[in-house]
Amino acid sequence: MGGASSRNQEGETSDCLENQTVESSNSSFFTEEELKKLKSDYETGGVEMVKTVLQQKVTELDKTELNVAVTGETGAGKSSFINAMRGLQVNDEGAAEVDNIETTKEPAGYKHPNLPNVCFWDLPGIGTIKFPANKYLKEMKFKKYDFFIIISHCRFKENDTKLAKEIKRLGKNFYFVRSKIDNDLDSKRRGGGQFNEEEELVKIRKDCVSKLQEAGIPTPSVFLISNLDLHLYDFSLLNKALEGDLPCIKKSVYILALPNLNSDIVEKKRKELKKRVWMLATLSSVIGAVPVPGVSLASDISILIGGIIHFRRCLGLNDSDLERLAKRAGKSVEDLKAVITTPLVGGEITPDVINRLAWGVAAVTISAIELALDIIPVVGSIFGAGSSFLMTYKLLNAVLHDLAENAQRVVTVAFRSENDPNQTSVQ
Incomplete structure (x- = not known):
């Protein structure tokens, strides 16, 4: 028996x-x-033979680090994005400081409140006097990060495209995020006349993509988000893209860290x-x-x-x-x-x-x-x-x-x- x-x-x-x-x-x-x-x-x-391998894998799951770099010009919404990704608001303990002036002088790491092996890094804006574009990635310790989020609250600028090209050359993934979409849509609504949200989103996305293509990024993916309402717009599409590009264990870590x-x-x-x-x-x-x-x-x-x-x-x-x-x-x-x-x-x-x-x-x-x-x-x-x-x-x-x-x-x-x-x- x-x-x-x-x-x-x-x-x-x-x-x-x-x-x-x-x-x-x-x-x-x-x-x-x-x-x-x-x-x-x-x-x-039997099970004795696989004990050590399984114990090592469980330990690896608990200790695998995920480092996400978030960069963009001053006021683009980097800090707000980092807080939103960690399920925090600006007044919560451990939240990144949000301001319209350049508050980031050095790369600042913000750990996930539940998974400390996940860290979002707020990087200084590229192209500043202290961090010129041609020295930016070296100064930011490029190899540390698993991928880059390049954020803009309006049109992506020359420095954004320079950064993307350099990231690609060095073999890492980058994603363009157009933030504060809620502000754009509210402005259109208040402008009067007929307004169709879906059509406006398509128009904004196409405009961003065309400008990036003109700047030499052949097939850019642009994700429209609101840091105040991550569940709206393109956030699910951004997640799908990230999950598809990350290796298996880091993908799992990323999913478990999502709000x-x-x-x-x-x-x-x-x-x-x-x-x-x-x-x-x-x-x-x-x-x-x-x-x-x-x-x-x-x-x-x-x-x-x-x-x-x-x-x-x-x-x-x-x-x-x-x-x-x-x-x-x-x-x-x-x-x-x-x-x-x-x-x-x-x-x-x-x-x-x-x-x-x-x-x-x-x-x-x-x-x-x-x-x-x-x-x-x-x-x-x-x-x-x-x-x-x-x-x-x-x-x-x-x-x-x-x-x-x-x-x-x-x-x-x-x-x-x-x-x-x-x-x-x-x-």
Whole structure:
């Protein structure tokens, strides 16, 4: 009986490796070669053989840095963009200073409030006396950044195109962002006469693209955004472009760092986090394979607690996240918390919390079986490995689903229009 259970669980682990192979071209954490080796090692030596690789990959996920450079002329909206990307407003703790005079004298780094390995860099405007265009990238320590956002609040200037050409020559990606689009549209509306927002957006975008082409940028992509309302205009298109260009792990880090603006972003986060579940479950099964009574029980709970805390932080469900979101959306934090139905939000995640989720009963049952089978070390070890994997895998999946569903409800309430109470998402 124990052997059959073990074979079933090993099959689930192998299936997870197969699924990751299928997803390897779509932001998997592993290269195709790494996945083939993992699967081969697992089939020949079981979970022990893949333990070190998985532990290293989990550590890599937590420590991979993403450095985003944001540059443009004075008053272009660099600081506001950086704050918006981190879900902050100008008066929030840690926010970048916003002003219409050049406040950036040196590159200034602003870490993400939940993911400190993600940093947005506010660079001084190119072409100033201190930073002439021909020395700009060297002075800015070009190699540090994963990509560049070049921002303008009107037309892109000669220095912007010079910078783009140099960035391209040196092999990094850049993206033109036309900020303060809301101001342009408001000005048109107040001007009187017929006004069509979509037509005006097309006109602005075409004008930016044509001017950049005239300056020698053959196929520029220009994204129109409002720092005050990131969920509007071209922000989703900008994200799609960035995600498509980033390597797999950095892409995942970027997605998890996005502010929760709509249901699509929350769903993307859920998919990224789910890729971590099978790794944690496999590590749990390695620990469960240790033939020491009680070891797997304590370790499984520790893995669960760590996973829940990470999921909650990435999905923006900590109290500080909810307060910032409520402030940004112009809602009360009580309104957001009113739609949260899970006990996993709003307090410390402890073994007692896990027990209240009925983990305790299942874990004690498995632990008792492990103790009974320890008189036959081989059988006991195999069954422990299988049951630990299955238990952790299923519970973390259920927890992630629960937290993502609650994050979806929070986002819906935050950005639902008062004139459209049935609205379910913001595009």
